[in-house]
Amino acid sequence: MSEFNLPIVDIAPFLGGDPEAKKRVAREFGDAFENTGFAIITGHGVPLELAETLYKTMTEFFDQPMEKKTVYTPPEQAKGRGYLPIGIESVAKTLSGETPPDLCEALVYAAPHRPESKNFWPDYPAPLAGLVKEWTGEINALSRHLARLSALALDLPEEFFEDDYSDPSLTLRFVNYPDQPVPPKPGQLRYGEHHDYGALTILRQDAAPGGLEVRDDTGVWREAPVVPDSFVINVGDLLARWTNNRWRSTLHRVSNPPRDLTGSTRRLSMVAFTGPNEHTEVACLPSCQSADSPAMYQPVTCGDYIMSKIKASHELSETE
Ligand SMILES: O=C(O)CCC(=O)C(=O)O
Ligand SMILES: [Fe+2]
Numbered sequence: 001m002s003e004f005n006l007p008i009v010d011i012a013p014f015l016g017g018d019p020e021a022k023k024r025v026a027r028e029f030g031d032a033f034e035n036t037g038f039a040i041i042t043g044h045g046v047p048l049e050l051a052e053t054l055y056k057t058m059t060e061f062f063d064q065p066m067e068k069k070t071v072y073t074p075p076e077q078a079k080g081r082g083y084l085p086i087g088i089e090s091v092a093k094t095l096s097g098e099t100p101p102d103l104c105e106a107l108v109y110a111a112p113h114r115p116e117s118k119n120f121w122p123d124y125p126a127p128l129a130g131l132v133k134e135w136t137g138e139i140n141a142l143s144r145h146l147a148r149l150s151a152l153a154l155d156l157p158e159e160f161f162e163d164d165y166s167d168p169s170l171t172l173r174f175v176n177y178p179d180q181p182v183p184p185k186p187g188q189l190r191y192g193e194h195h196d197y198g199a200l201t202i203l204r205q206d207a208a209p210g211g212l213e214v215r216d217d218t219g220v221w222r223e224a225p226v227v228p229d230s231f232v233i234n235v236g237d238l239l240a241r242w243t244n245n246r247w248r249s250t251l252h253r254v255s256n257p258p259r260d261l262t263g264s265t266r267r268l269s270m271v272a273f274t275g276p277n278e279h280t281e282v283a284c285l286p287s288c289q290s291a292d293s294p295a296m297y298q299p300v301t302c303g304d305y306i307m308s309k310i311k312a313s314h315e316l317s318e319t320e
Pocket of ligand 2: 194195
């Protein structure tokens with residue numbers, strides 16, 4: 001399989017503040033989303049040491065026996081928080097009917113920056129809760145930078161999204177893709193093909209085999225390159241709608257590792273789904289419509305839209 005030559009955008013000059021440099025970075029950023037819906041960013045300012053320590057701590061959390069983890073599984077059926085064992089989610093269901101469950105387990109935090117949010121804070125490993133809180137602050141800061149960068153890239157004033165990101169949406173998803181001693185079922189993947197639901201996804205990849213694949217325009221799945229100390233950023237459905245499809249929400253998935261490998265293929269990724277305030281009305285942006293290209297979508301409220309997608313991706317009983 002060939003690697004996808006996704007654009008690598010160094011955003012440090014944007015954070016530096018020189019107006020010409022900002023415009024240049026914005027152009028690269030916008031081109032990436034118009035062409036492929038994906039960009040790899042470096043120079044993002046999130047401390048590498050924090051990312052590495054959190055990664056190691058999450059590894060220790062997932063290494064525990066199942067019964068230590070399922071105490072953090074919430075009772076509700078559409079699980080947008082807590083520990084999700086293998087078998088609960090089948091993300092490709094958001095696209096089509098029955099698919100086997102994804103071969104991953106996750107620890108999910110819904111809006112961890114809001115004191116009123118009801119999340120689970122495992123007490124083992126001891127540093128986990130503090131690290132997730134620190135990570136939340138860093139990712140929210142990055143999300144705000146990206147909102148300003150997005151505004152410029154979409155030919156809007158840099159502050160355009162300021163009010164919409166005053167209390168932004170954030171879901172953190174730490175995902176463990178275990179080794180696969182038993183061959184997957186036909187059609188079963190580490191994470192099935194899907195579009196992300198929100199505005200921008202911020203993903204810290206792992207270099208393990210069996211990784212992120214993005215579908216190109218010809219329908220071929222191609223591997224996303226793993227760039228040290230970078231984040232993969234991609235456009236979700238909500239942002240594609242907001243931009244009248246000027247920015248693309250591209251299909252992606254996580255493949256199974258090759259079966260002939262003898263070493264570990266375990267993979268852990270740290271994903272953040274970011275977006276505007278829950279009550280933001282997402283209606284076609286002024287710079288994304290014209291007489292020739294009128295608004296294609298009805299306005300939606302950010303929170304309602306994302307919840308409807310989460311529900312579709314879970315095993316729901318007939319009563320829901
Ligand atoms: O783990 C990955 O590389 C990607 C996961 C993903 O696409 C998602 O969580 O939406
Ligand atoms: Fe995704």
